[in-house]
Amino acid sequence: xxxxxxxxxxxxxxxxxxxxPDHSNNEDKDQISIISDWKLNIIDKPLIEGKxxxxxxxxxxFYTYSNLLITNETPIYESNxxxxxxxxxxxxxxxxxxxxxxxxxxIIKIGNSLLSDIINCFDQLNESSKVRIKKSGFFNNIPKxxxxxxxxxxxxxxxxxxxxxxxxxIVLFSSTLIYLYNPLENKEKNELIIPR
Amino acid sequence: xxxxxxxIDLNGIGSLYALSNRLNLxxxxxxxxxxxxxxxxxxxxKSYINHNxxxxxxxxxxKITVEMSRYLYPFIKKILQSKEDSKMxxxxxxDFHNRFRELIYERFNINSIRVKKLLNQxxxxxxxxxxxxxxxxxxxNEGYKKLxxxxxxx
Numbered sequence: 001x002x003x004x005x006x007x008x009x010x011x012x013x014x015x016x017x018x019x020x021p022d023h024s025n026n027e028d029k030d031q032i033s034i035i036s037d038w039k040l041n042i043i044d045k046p047l048i049e050g051k052x053x054x055x056x057x058x059x060x061x062f063y064t065y066s067n068l069l070i071t072n073e074t075p076i077y078e079s080n081x082x083x084x085x086x087x088x089x090x091x092x093x094x095x096x097x098x099x100x101x102x103x104x105x106x107i108i109k110i111g112n113s114l115l116s117d118i119i120n121c122f123d124q125l126n127e128s129s130k131v132r133i134k135k136s137g138f139f140n141n142i143p144k145x146x147x148x149x150x151x152x153x154x155x156x157x158x159x160x161x162x163x164x165x166x167x168x169x170i171v172l173f174s175s176t177l178i179y180l181y182n183p184l185e186n187k188e189k190n191e192l193i194i195p196r
Numbered sequence: 197x198x199x200x201x202x203x204i205d206l207n208g209i210g211s212l213y214a215l216s217n218r219l220n221l222x223x224x225x226x227x228x229x230x231x232x233x234x235x236x237x238x239x240x241x242k243s244y245i246n247h248n249x250x251x252x253x254x255x256x257x258x259k260i261t262v263e264m265s266r267y268l269y270p271f272i273k274k275i276l277q278s279k280e281d282s283k284m285x286x287x288x289x290x291d292f293h294n295r296f297r298e299l300i301y302e303r304f305n306i307n308s309i310r311v312k313k314l315l316n317q318x319x320x321x322x323x324x325x326x327x328x329x330x331x332x333x334x335x336x337n338e339g340y341k342k343l344x345x346x347x348x349x350x
Contacts, residue, residue: 011273070330071349089325090280111280112325113273116332123336 004032006131008124012043013117015124017131033132042118045108048096056133057081058096059122065092066119198235198257199303200327201264203296204271211267215260224256231257240314242305255340258347262339265331272332279325296324 008015015038022033038055040048048058061077065084069075075092077084083095092115096106110118125131202208209228216225225231234253236245265272278288297315304311313319334343 011270066329066333070326070333070346089322090276111277112329113276113280113332116273116276116329119333120336123338127337 003036004030006032006128008121008128010117010120010124012114013121014041015039015121016041017125019131022132031130031132035131035133040118040121042108042110042114045110045114046106048106048108052133054081059125062115062119062122066115069115197261197327197331199299200296200324200331201261201268203292203299204268204275205264211264212260215263216256219256219259219263221256221259224252225260240304240308240311242303244305255344258343259340261331262334262343266335266339269332269335272328276325276328276332279321293320293324 003018003020006017008017017032017035018037018039019032019035021027021029021031025033027033035052035055038049038052040058042048050058057079058081061079061082061084065075065077068077069086075084075086081097081099083093083097085093085095087093087109090111092110092112094108094110096108098105125133198208198212201212205211209231212231213225213228216222216231225234233245233247234249234257235241236243237247237249238244274288275292278286278292297320300306300311300314304314306312306315314323330343330346334340334346336342
């Protein structure tokens, strides 16, 4: 059966996805749902290719690393397949480890410009309606802080802050009233006015 | 972010306004003065006014920032590259850096400590690189959501 090929380009990086449509879901002929192969081609760098599981891990690594880089945290990502570390502010070290024994890890140095090209290629793949990636494994495990750090914080505050403020204001208001109104004192006064 | 885009595009204000028209944001940003007023919400600016920016205005500014970085992506990439290989393309970085400093002197309150930090060579480089990187990562169709998340996280 003839396989479908889709390419995503961004300046000096191109990502090729090879696979088949899922006919059991009545998908179009040019759709790719079963990815058999992928190739990440970076100009002047060795070709990176692998299976769908590897692609998911590599995409996850690059997204996490770029988030760490921007949010001022120590930009280090380590896993059994890929390590990314910053040499300095401008150069990043990517170490790709093969799952086969006796194969030396591939070390690639990329700059910020290539990093943004790679991530933009992955963005195009994510946004493409013609490729369906099953986000079963890694994407569901992305820590929430990395995905939407402040959105969740804002939502949390939106839910809990108004009732807390209202309860505090009620307590404050009622405590001032209690301070002003002392029933014992009033009773004593009444006793003074009308002695028994 | 907008100042960085303006450093690259010499007709930055005109481009921002043209993009707001193209994105049908005329209701929120009807003219250049509105954009200028919104940008004056930045406390680092000389002409800072606390105007309580509305959510639609904030969204509109993000949309035009993303659209402009999409157009300027090749230039953003060149500037990032020039810093990676300083021996080869140092002219691009120097030109960009000098114009950025000029714009800071022109628009920002240079007595502020935060602006002084921006003018400091080492800290300035880091801020510029990170801002350029953020802009370059937000050029996809979902770039608007990405940039909003980045900004809210800052």
